[in-house]
Amino acid sequence: MNVREWALPVYTILMQLATGALFILWLARSFSLRDNLSSKIDKILRRPVMVIFFTVLVAIIGSHFHLSNPLQSFMAVANFKHSWLSREIVFTILMFFTCAALVDQLGKYEGRHTRVITWLGRMTVFFGAASIFCMSSIYRLPTQAPWDDWSTVLLFFGSSLLLGVTTAAALGVMDNIYGRGREAELADERMSILRSSFGWMSAVITATLILVVVVNFVQILAVGNGDQLAQTSMSLLLGLYQPLLIFRFVILLVGVGMFILATFWLVKQGKSIQELVTPVYLACLFVLVAEILGRFLFYATHVRMGI
Amino acid sequence: MSIIYFFYGLAFGGLGLAAFLQYRRGGDFPLRKLLPWLAAFGLITATAGWVEMFLVTETNPETIQVLQYLQMILQPVSGSVLLIFGWGILAKLNPLPSWTIFIPGILIVPLAYVITYAISTFITPSPIEIPIDIWSRYLLYLPGSLLAGLGFLRQWSIQRKLGYSDVANLMLGAGLAFLFEAFVMGLVVPAAPYGPASYYNYDRVAYDALAAESVQIAQPYGLSAWLDYQRVLEVTGLPIQFWRMLSAFAVTGFVVRGLDIFEALQKRQLQMLHEERDRAQQAAFNAQLAARQTAEGWSDALVRISSQIAELEDVDRILLYIVESARPLLNADFMGLALLTQDSPDLLLKYYAFPGRSEMVTEAISIDNPLILEVMQSRTASRSSITEAPERLERSCPFDQKTCGALAAVPLNLDAYPIGALWVSRLALQPFSDTDLIWLECLADQVVIAIKHGLMTSQLQSLAVTEERSRIAREMHDGLAQVLGYMNLQVQTLEAFLQQGKLDKLQVKLEQMHEAVQAAHADVRENILSLRTTLASDRGVIPAIQEYLDEFGIQTQIETHFDNRAGDELELASIAEVQLVCILQEALANVRKHAQARNVSVHVSRQDDAAEQNILLLVQDDGLGFTPSRQKRSFGLQTMTERAQSVGGSLLVWSRPGEGARVECRLPCLPKERQQKTDRILN
Numbered sequence: 006m007n008v009r010e011w012a013l014p015v016y017t018i019l020m021q022l023a024t025g026a027l028f029i030l031w032l033a034r035s036f037s038l039r040d041n042l043s044s045k046i047d048k049i050l051r052r053p054v055m056v057i058f059f060t061v062l063v064a065i066i067g068s069h070f071h072l073s074n075p076l077q078s079f080m081a082v083a084n085f086k087h088s089w090l091s092r093e094i095v096f097t098i099l100m101f102f103t104c105a106a107l108v109d110q111l112g113k114y115e116g117r118h119t120r121v122i123t124w125l126g127r128m129t130v131f132f133g134a135a136s137i138f139c140m141s142s143i144y145r146l147p148t149q150a151p152w153d154d155w156s157t158v159l160l161f162f163g164s165s166l167l168l169g170v171t172t173a174a175a176l177g178v179m180d181n182i183y184g185r186g187r188e189a190e191l192a193d194e195r196m197s198i199l200r201s202s203f204g205w206m207s208a209v210i211t212a213t214l215i216l217v218v219v220v221n222f223v224q225i226l227a228v229g230n231g232d233q234l235a236q237t238s239m240s241l242l243l244g245l246y247q248p249l250l251i252f253r254f255v256i257l258l259v260g261v262g263m264f265i266l267a268t269f270w271l272v273k274q275g276k277s278i279q280e281l282v283t284p285v286y287l288a289c290l291f292v293l294v295a296e297i298l299g300r301f302l303f304y305a306t307h308v309r310m311g312i
Numbered sequence: 313m314s315i316i317y318f319f320y321g322l323a324f325g326g327l328g329l330a331a332f333l334q335y336r337r338g339g340d341f342p343l344r345k346l347l348p349w350l351a352a353f354g355l356i357t358a359t360a361g362w363v364e365m366f367l368v369t370e371t372n373p374e375t376i377q378v379l380q381y382l383q384m385i386l387q388p389v390s391g392s393v394l395l396i397f398g399w400g401i402l403a404k405l406n407p408l409p410s411w412t413i414f415i416p417g418i419l420i421v422p423l424a425y426v427i428t429y430a431i432s433t434f435i436t437p438s439p440i441e442i443p444i445d446i447w448s449r450y451l452l453y454l455p456g457s458l459l460a461g462l463g464f465l466r467q468w469s470i471q472r473k474l475g476y477s478d479v480a481n482l483m484l485g486a487g488l489a490f491l492f493e494a495f496v497m498g499l500v501v502p503a504a505p506y507g508p509a510s511y512y513n514y515d516r517v518a519y520d521a522l523a524a525e526s527v528q529i530a531q532p533y534g535l536s537a538w539l540d541y542q543r544v545l546e547v548t549g550l551p552i553q554f555w556r557m558l559s560a561f562a563v564t565g566f567v568v569r570g571l572d573i574f575e576a577l578q579k580r581q582l583q584m585l586h587e588e589r590d591r592a593q594q595a596a597f598n599a600q601l602a603a604r605q606t607a608e609g610w611s612d613a614l615v616r617i618s619s620q621i622a623e624l625e626d627v628d629r630i631l632l633y634i635v636e637s638a639r640p641l642l643n644a645d646f647m648g649l650a651l652l653t654q655d656s657p658d659l660l661l662k663y664y665a666f667p668g669r670s671e672m673v674t675e676a677i678s679i680d681n682p683l684i685l686e687v688m689q690s691r692t693a694s695r696s697s698i699t700e701a702p703e704r705l706e707r708s709c710p711f712d713q714k715t716c717g718a719l720a721a722v723p724l725n726l727d728a729y730p731i732g733a734l735w736v737s738r739l740a741l742q743p744f745s746d747t748d749l750i751w752l753e754c755l756a757d758q759v760v761i762a763i764k765h766g767l768m769t770s771q772l773q774s775l776a777v778t779e780e781r782s783r784i785a786r787e788m789h790d791g792l793a794q795v796l797g798y799m800n801l802q803v804q805t806l807e808a809f810l811q812q813g814k815l816d817k818l819q820v821k822l823e824q825m826h827e828a829v830q831a832a833h834a835d836v837r838e839n840i841l842s843l844r845t846t847l848a849s850d851r852g853v854i855p856a857i858q859e860y861l862d863e864f865g866i867q868t869q870i871e872t873h874f875d876n877r878a879g880d881e882l883e884l885a886s887i888a889e890v891q892l893v894c895i896l897q898e899a900l901a902n903v904r905k906h907a908q909a910r911n912v913s914v915h916v917s918r919q920d921d922a923a924e925q926n927i928l929l930l931v932q933d934d935g936l937g938f939t940p941s942r943q944k945r946s947f948g949l950q951t952m953t954e955r956a957q958s959v960g961g962s963l964l965v966w967s968r969p970g971e972g973a974r975v976e977c978r979l980p981c982l983p984k985e986r987q988q989k990t991d992r993i994l995n
Binding site: 015019022056175176179182183185186187245246248249252282286289290293294297298301 | 425
């Protein structure tokens, strides 16, 4: 097993997870501010955003194991005009710094500077999305016909949303339980945000699941009609890796199903947050496993990754 | 080898059976909820061990195939059950710190990668039972045993802190046994062509599974062959199955022994909790009793104050009684009542009480405590807090040089105007409670009512004196003044007769004048007697009637007879007693004026019926008598009837010419419960 080969999926998955989770949290924040659900939303978001920041940090550290010399990574700026990889690095670094600034603002100016925080959040999500767009564009090579398609970009963003919804939910549940004893004055607002958010998050994850399944199906069809290299990939996917492909979609369905079940328990049955821990964690774990497996298949059927 | 597997299965079977039996025994100790998982783990693992035993000895390929399938099911199931038990023993018996909620969140990403990697190994060419075995151990047995081990070690720490060393030692043993099991069952895995098993099976895996080609695998981290079945055999001389059997016996021994002691411990803790509960209940009961006694004390004091007010006692006595009786109830060292007067602009102390002394103040002692004056100005009750500045508490006890530690004061408001303040203070730094303040406000209300009553009583007394003067003036005008006017005319007539020398007529006139003077004298004496009897009610009604009758007999020369069968206490309302005496006086006056009787009898008796009790007054004479129908417009009879009706009674007059007259008056007694209450208050 080669550590350098593992580093790439670690980086891509974690960046997608962080961007998706921040996007979902920022949507929840916007809805809360719009509906006046919480005037202390920025205080509530402080810990989850901090976790996202550390996720980005781990992703960047992981990427350096893949990109060889970490001290030379700033050289990527020079090729910004020509290289998707350079653009990915630049946007990742920008996301890292805006996210750091966001954590700083949330920590320092709780309840104030709402507009600054709003824009910092939007910029972080934008840089993260740009980074995902760049990392997906890297694979759109003319020599790799199956990848050279918008479906690759769509699938990367789809993964980001699937991971984002479940991670944001897990962060919300974790923070709710952790903050219950320490910040009792925020307990009701945390709970009302969770109740109001799980509904639309379920809708988002369901829609994204359908999108991912359809695009994957279309992509497999496109690969089946491609050149000889594509045919080889196709035979690998439907041959050696077929059990993993099936398992990937099964576990993804189970993960999304568990999230919808958790939403039903929370919104319709009014179960306590403690009872949601297991389904939300398992949903997050299953979706994460499905996405890592998907990324493994993505690389395994096109590039020899060795895992 | 089959013997080892047999004992391995036996040990876990014993564990499962013991846990199951313990669960069946019942009880409500927290570990009981986890016992089904432990029992399931023991029994499934035992079955897996015995399946392994049959696999060693079996030669039929079909049977081997079935047993292998069974093993592939049993192994992950038993690992999953162990994982659930391990998590339960770590997290469910005693709550974990809140920060531990982040641990699954942190582990979720690496765990997802490991699971994905594990899944990917299922497509390698090795037989499927190998990855199932390996990943059941890595992902289920290893974390399950570790969690169970850490859980028991946590219990060891908790029990040791509680001082239960016997239980703690068993928990330590169980924890270490599970950690040993984590090593031998979770880390030592069969040879496989993928990591991490490939690291320490490098000499038995000489090809890349995916590429199906020979590879050179490095041997990092120094783990190497210690985690390999072959190496364990080489180094220890015993197969890994033996060590697993040993771990099974260790786990079973400690856990089964621990279950008994754990239950005993729980019972001991339950007993302590029961004792604690009994103590708490006793304390609560004592507190309730004390609260009830306090409430009763307050009720008694307030009832006594109210009764004193109702009895129109002297205001000074009432107010002094208030400060005297309330001070100990508020557990205060000093209680004062100060009033604003017209003579001084200051708030002057009027009544006070402290242990051993209470009195009304006659000299002028000004009260200038800031908190009391503030209460007066704001007209709101207030009490000092534990952090009250000492200068705000100074001079609240005028007779004590020490500064008090706590003060509570309430204003006295008469018709929305402040007239004074009532306060209590303590020398100790022990603030008064809100309840104390409420009681103090109740007392302030009573003080204001007493003062109001005092004012009203003096007004009523003035009114009564004026009314009585008017009545006496009317009597004098109607009686004595008329007689004197008549006498004046008669004297002028006598003068004329004297000048004319008509001595015979003079003699007649003189006799008439003598009779008029006698009648006037009798009226005046009777009025004096009536006034004296009515006003002198302190002796009681019956003695007053007796005395009045005696005097009446002497004055009128009419023989009086008094028969009392109602006892000394008539149990009439005060106003009814007065009306009874007035009716008797009116009846006797009529006897004297009109009946020409020689004897008059007065009977007082009690009449009981189901609804009420009455006092019957009977006045009977042997005089001329009269026809009642012709006396309808008699002013005296009408007055008597109105007097009886005004207190809920009735009056009946019977008479015939020549047979004397009889007046029957019935007045209702007080209801019994009211009498009892009155008696209680007075006692």
